[in-house]
Amino acid sequence: MNTALPTKTNRAKKRYLASGCVLLGLLTTAFAYAADFPTAQVNTTGLAVTDTEVTVGQLHSATGTMAISETGSIQAEQLAIDQINEAGGVLGRKIKIIVEDGASDWPTFAEKAKKLLVNDKVAAVMGCWTSASRKAVLPVFEKENGMLYYPTFYEGLEQSKNVIYTGQEATQQILAGLDWIAKEKKAKTFYLIGSDYIWPRTSNKIARKHIENVLGGKVVGEEYYALGHTDFGSLINKIKLKKPDVIYAIIVGGSNVSFYKQLKAAGITSDKWTLLTISVTEDEVLGIGGENLAGFYSAMKYFQSLENPNNTKFVEAFKKKYGAKSVIGDVTQAAYLGPWLWKLTVEKAGSFDIDKVAAASSGVEFTGAPEGYVRIHDTNHHLWSKLRIGQWQTDGQAKVLYESGLIEPNPFPKGYQ
């Protein structure tokens, strides 16, 4: 029945289909499949679902300051949807995308979200990137009862029936990384640095509690710089004076380039210093330049260099569609999970209805994820995921040094707030 569910039981069949032969056969099975789920039955709330098609929305910033970061997510989601369509669609229906541009402006995000849900009646939305945009659309999704798949690692402290968080909440990204660096480098003193907004501040708060209460270490400095700040001379001198065992950096956007270039120019390099960041992915390294980062560490759930069959296929497909020079960062991979998790959930629920999809989400497993097996948590709509430590190389790729077990998402961590 399920023509292309990438589960263990029908892997052989999937390979047969993926080989591309018998296209006609594929189409007939797809139609037969759709006929098993009459529209009246799978869509009782008036969503944009027909006998052959289901409409989803995509809501990211294609313009404005966030376009730099969100482009990768847009591409990954479209790739996933293409692949799902090639494999027969969702409940036999092809996915049609309506793309809206949030334009890096939070009220615009809210307005476009409303348009997608109220006018277009989309069955799900893949979208948002910054916490600010998510906070702006959240009331809309809750009021109009929509389904949002949100890809970015973020600060936690949120949970909604209407959102599936495919990135890590803060504790999943921070705790295991700090544990590793404390053990591996015998680190006792930490210097916390961040861009000045909610995610770095909340993350550093969690990091500080963990360092002080669990690791028995000491935070020797904590400071924040406005987004777009480019002069880190004074900060670097303070770091040199305090000599922390670990520099813990959560700098985002264009500031990253200045920060790492200036560190290097000031002689803070990996031969004498240890730096761990949770805000640098392959995307950022493209701008910073691998040579300015070489030897420093990132804590992420995904690196492009991961070696497993899912990832090999994913990287190959991504590069084929978007060019050999394109790179894939952590969030891009998390965005790729969105459409797949939605498809699996809909097929588990046997319905596109938002309430049924939201209810069926708990425990949905995706074995085809490039990061490896993922599962939606039973109660909180976040993903179980691993944490990896990658060491940056001059070519802009990371060498994965450590991989944790699956970490339970805990968006409201007790003792860390």
Added chain:
Amino acid sequence: MSSYSTSELYSIFIMQSFAGFSLFSVLLLMALGLAIIFGQMGVVNLAHGEFMALGAYTVYLCSNVAHNQFPSLAGSYFVFAIVIAFFVAGLAGMFVEWALIRFLYKRPLDTLLATWGLSLIMQQGFRLTFGAREVTPTLPEWLMGSFKPSESIDIPINGVFVMGLTLLLTFAVWVFMFRSKTGLQMRATVQNRAMSGAVGINTKLVDRFTFALGCGIAGVAGAAFTTIGSTGPDSGSRYIVDTFLVVVFGGTSSLLGTIASAFGIAQGQSISGFFLEGTMGKVAVLLAIIVILMIRPKGLFAGKVRS
């Protein structure tokens, strides 16, 4: 601070002084072009930051050409790129003056709106041409890294480079404005347009040239900043606030004021950044500027104009 040795504190003092001077030269470089356009001509050019971005993108293009077509130039292209950036931004400025600004000299508030619109157009132009991602040119090896006069002191070479360039450019602007005939005509036009016209100065041409010069200098500033940070379509809007801050604080019609203001803001920011936390340092400096501007509304060095 008792736990630190004297030599350590000495090294930090040296490096911190350097950080202050480095920021000073960055701010001055940013403000120099605007000091001419805003200070001398009175044109509120909100697209000034975009001319810097234009210079930065020029360097990026030169870097690509040098590395793909002429690998032998990979080490030296940067110097040429700065000169090219000056002319690209200058010519663009000349065109903008001809197409837009010259109609608005008597309507300063409309200039504000028109140049803001221009900045949006240029930003979108960059986005369409170079993509939304920030770019960095491949810089020659000799620009990266640091001097090590002693074991514990690192002086970043790119900082020294920007400092040298700023000195050179400031000196050139000074010589041009106060020792050349064209400079004399420019100053004359600013002080009394009607009388300048009467003695045979082509004031329209002078306007165009002055605007182009300011934009060209912005292009050089943008080119120099590629050694410090990355360039994106909206980099210009990040520079513009600091740029206006320096020019207004210094007193709009005084070149010396611009220099003093850049120095004051840079040292203030650098020192407060060291003793306070990052964002708080900036807040302290901005508060100080507000207070000083309340006491001296025309800036540090108010122009001596007879009323």
